[in-house]
Amino acid sequence: MAARVLLVDDDPHILMALRRQIDGRFDTVDAAGGLEAVAAAEAARDTGQPFAAAVCDMHMPGMDGIETLRRIFELSPLTVPIMLTGDCDQHTAIDAINRGHIFRFFIKPIDSSLLIDGILAALRHHDLLQAEARLVENEERWRLALDAVGDGVWDWHPPTGRAFFSHRWREMLGLPAQTGDGSVSEWKQRVHPEDAAALQDQMARLLDGRDQALHSEHRMQAADGSFRWFLARGTVLFRQPDGTAQRVIGTHTDVTERRHMEETLRRQSEQLALLASTDSLTGLWNRRHFLEQAELELQRAVRYGRPVSVMMIDIDHFKRVNDTYGHPAGDAVLRHFAAIIRSNLRKSDCLGRVGGEEFAVLLPESDMEQARIVAETLRRETAVTRVGLDDGTALGITASFGLTSARPGEQQVSDLLLRADRALYAAKDGGRNRVACD
Numbered sequence: 001m002a003a004r005v006l007l008v009d010d011d012p013h014i015l016m017a018l019r020r021q022i023d024g025r026f027d028t029v030d031a032a033g034g035l036e037a038v039a040a041a042e043a044a045r046d047t048g049q050p051f052a053a054a055v056c057d058m059h060m061p062g063m064d065g066i067e068t069l070r071r072i073f074e075l076s077p078l079t080v081p082i083m084l085t086g087d088c089d090q091h092t093a094i095d096a097i098n099r100g101h102i103f104r105f106f107i108k109p110i111d112s113s114l115l116i117d118g119i120l121a122a123l124r125h126h127d128l129l130q131a132e133a134r135l136v137e138n139e140e141r142w143r144l145a146l147d148a149v150g151d152g153v154w155d156w157h158p159p160t161g162r163a164f165f166s167h168r169w170r171e172m173l174g175l176p177a178q179t180g181d182g183s184v185s186e187w188k189q190r191v192h193p194e195d196a197a198a199l200q201d202q203m204a205r206l207l208d209g210r211d212q213a214l215h216s217e218h219r220m221q222a223a224d225g226s227f228r229w230f231l232a233r234g235t236v237l238f239r240q241p242d243g244t245a246q247r248v249i250g251t252h253t254d255v256t257e258r259r260h261m262e263e264t265l266r267r268q269s270e271q272l273a274l275l276a277s278t279d280s281l282t283g284l285w286n287r288r289h290f291l292e293q294a295e296l297e298l299q300r301a302v303r304y305g306r307p308v309s310v311m312m313i314d315i316d317h318f319k320r321v322n323d324t325y326g327h328p329a330g331d332a333v334l335r336h337f338a339a340i341i342r343s344n345l346r347k348s349d350c351l352g353r354v355g356g357e358e359f360a361v362l363l364p365e366s367d368m369e370q371a372r373i374v375a376e377t378l379r380r381e382t383a384v385t386r387v388g389l390d391d392g393t394a395l396g397i398t399a400s401f402g403l404t405s406a407r408p409g410e411q412q413v414s415d416l417l418l419r420a421d422r423a424l425y426a427a428k429d430g431g432r433n434r435v436a437c438d
Helices: 012-022 034-046 065-075 090-100 112-133 139-148 167-172 193-207 256-277 287-304 318-325 327-343 368-384 413-429
Strands: 004-008 027-031 053-057 080-085 104-107 152-157 162-165 214-221 227-239 245-254 308-315 350-353 358-364 386-388 394-396 399-405 435-437
Touching (some): 004 065, 012 027, 012 112, 027 034, 053 065, 053 112, 065 080, 080 112, 167 245, 193 227, 193 245, 256 287, 287 358, 287 413, 308 368, 327 368, 327 386, 368 399, 399 413
Parallel strands (some): 004 027, 004 053, 053 080, 080 104, 399 435
Antiparallel strands (some): 152 245, 227 245, 308 358, 308 399, 350 358, 386 394
């Protein structure tokens, strides 16, 4: 009998494409949205035939994919969730894993073979979960089933510290077969020092009854010295009348590959966030990100009644640099000038490149006079330094500055930028290489 798989998407064309991709290999049920999917999962559970896996789209109207899979998990913990999405950031991925209990996470469009492999892996995991649920009924069958799907089994006697580790458990760590009684210390001593305290705390909570189950991800050192990530799950099988845990049994799952994928996704998300907010030439904030941060700083100043000033800056005769020395020289000038500004500002100041040769600065906790001092410092530093070009030329540049400060009740950065821009034009009309205020 083919495994039952729930397919969830609000787009009927995508549902049809999913069915076509898996090519009838599974007994599928369609759900055109979150509410319909939850109802189908509940009905399947009530008939004693819960879905083995649920493949769900992330973005759906009404109930999104994360909430849908969370509710399905509550109704049917043995149904293994798979998430499909066309885009993903770090926060969404973490939320999906933590709240939706996601087993696999795929970015669309997805190759048919990858999708089928993911569903097959989910079915194997579903088998594992079913085996765990039958632990009390038939412990030995449970161990064999878990070993068959690749997990290691452990059986711990807390009063003595004795422990049995299955062949698969030892195989995952590259250890020789166990002979005679083992010790739980064989597990604990292999845990990474950074993870040991958290694992010890979770074990203590399980033993004293504060937690009903152990669920811990931690690194363990293999026989070759490398560290791999494992998910440990366990439960107290038997307690003494006084509540003392007598026997604890559980599994270890190697999740190294998943953790590496999560880390890769995290780094990619950070890189994308940086690219989305940064000017690639100067490394400064781009116009959009500068405006976002400036709005936040202005609102903070208004809320607490603190001064804030804005500065618009323009490199004098920049077009002449490009026309005379070429665009690579112009790029060198922009990078040089950005470095001057950055090195003379505080970490709390907002700095961005908002145009070709235009830069903007927001100075929190600074009134007009304080902003004027900063601007004069930047103007002098710019005028006395030289930009070294590839042909050996030491090029001198100057810049003009327009300043303004927030007025009582003013809440729009655009108003400050308009006045600062007006002051900038006054500085340029006055002969350039100067500071003007509005």
